[in-house]
Amino acid sequence: EDVIGQLKALRERKQLASPCTVVIDTTLDLDDSPELRALLRDPELAEMIQSGALNVVWHRSAQKFDMLGEDNYYGGVVCCLNNGEAFQAFNERIRHPAAQLGGIYYQGLTHLQKAIGAARDDYVRRLRSNAELLYSEVSAASFSDLKIAPMQEGSQFFLHLRLPLRLSNLATHVVTALAALLARKGVIVSHRGSFGFARTNIIGIGSKGIRITAGLEDADTIKTIAQAIIELASKLQSASDECASYSELQELLRELVASSNSKARGSPPTESEP
Structure with a gap:
């Protein structure tokens, strides 16, 4: 401003x-x-x-x-x-x-x-840089269903994925599926109701979608997170085209979690506001 x-x-x-x-x-x-x-x-x-x-x-x-x-x-x-x-x-x-x-x-x-001295500003710069890298990697992919909110002033630390209407009540399930997929790739994320953490954090924000805040991971790990998001988005797109009902979509997400063959950390909470 x-x-x-x-x-x-x-x-x-x-x-x-x-x-x-x-x-x-x-x-x-x-x-x-x-x-x-x-x-x-x-x-x-x-x-x-x-x-x-x-x-x-x-x-x-x-x-x-x-x-x-x-x-x-x-x-x-x-x-x-x-x-x-x-x-x-x-x-x-x-x-x-x-x-x-x-x-x-x-x-x-x-x-x-x-x-704390200058450490806070260094911390902020690193988180912002990783968030920008995550955004650039994910936004480079083409999604016909999942929408990526533009990164702008006031949201430089967030990657906001907006779910289509038929998935809007399944944000928690999508978060769980993404966390499980990342765990299989050797990346552990947290699910805390805030931001600014040292580890990448993923939460559902009610019907508004999913908010991902990048942590202090190295560039390769951030790219792995981006690849997992793209992979899950592709699966959701295919599933949405095939599933006729909400319950079928819910069951599909459960199957995605089970097929990851890895336990995600914790039970992701939801927030009413980003």
Whole structure:
């Protein structure tokens, strides 16, 4: 998003609230973000902040990349840049003890913020690079049935496979079949209801399809995962053409899991939202 351009355009048209608070979710961004630096260095926006016209708040969930794949601490990081006099009520409310972390969560996240250094950004870059590789490998194949959602800003870490309507209620079965196929190929995936993990993660997202987030595996393993997706998609396409009912499709997916002759790890959960 062009936050700088949007703020300036709204101000020029006299449509900007006075005072104005802009909240930016940076969970998927780098800690050393060029875009955020550009925003904070813009002279016009700097003047608005100093004069009390603008309050910039950026936050990120620390349950994703900050723990390098381990989501055992709950919380996040919030930074505010404003004129303290103009935004006194805002600052008092956000500093209220009820809004702050405490106990082991505060201890754990504070330690990570002090000690992690540039490792978080390196971690994010590697996951993003692997996600882009997975997307390029899978999108190069041609599917007449399974749809691949475009990778765009806000989804650079996800490969979203949209199932056709007749398969929309079978996402969990498709995930299980894919995990079993990968296990046979020597690749173990996880099924955790989030993202940012060190191992490739595959979950069903209700009727919306399947979400795959690449991990830190090497390029050959990522390509193996892509090949398994393509292989399963081909089998599903053939099966969809032959199966006349939902129950037949469900049984076919069970057979695919059984024929893999390998036990997939865990029972993949579903999420209502991506």
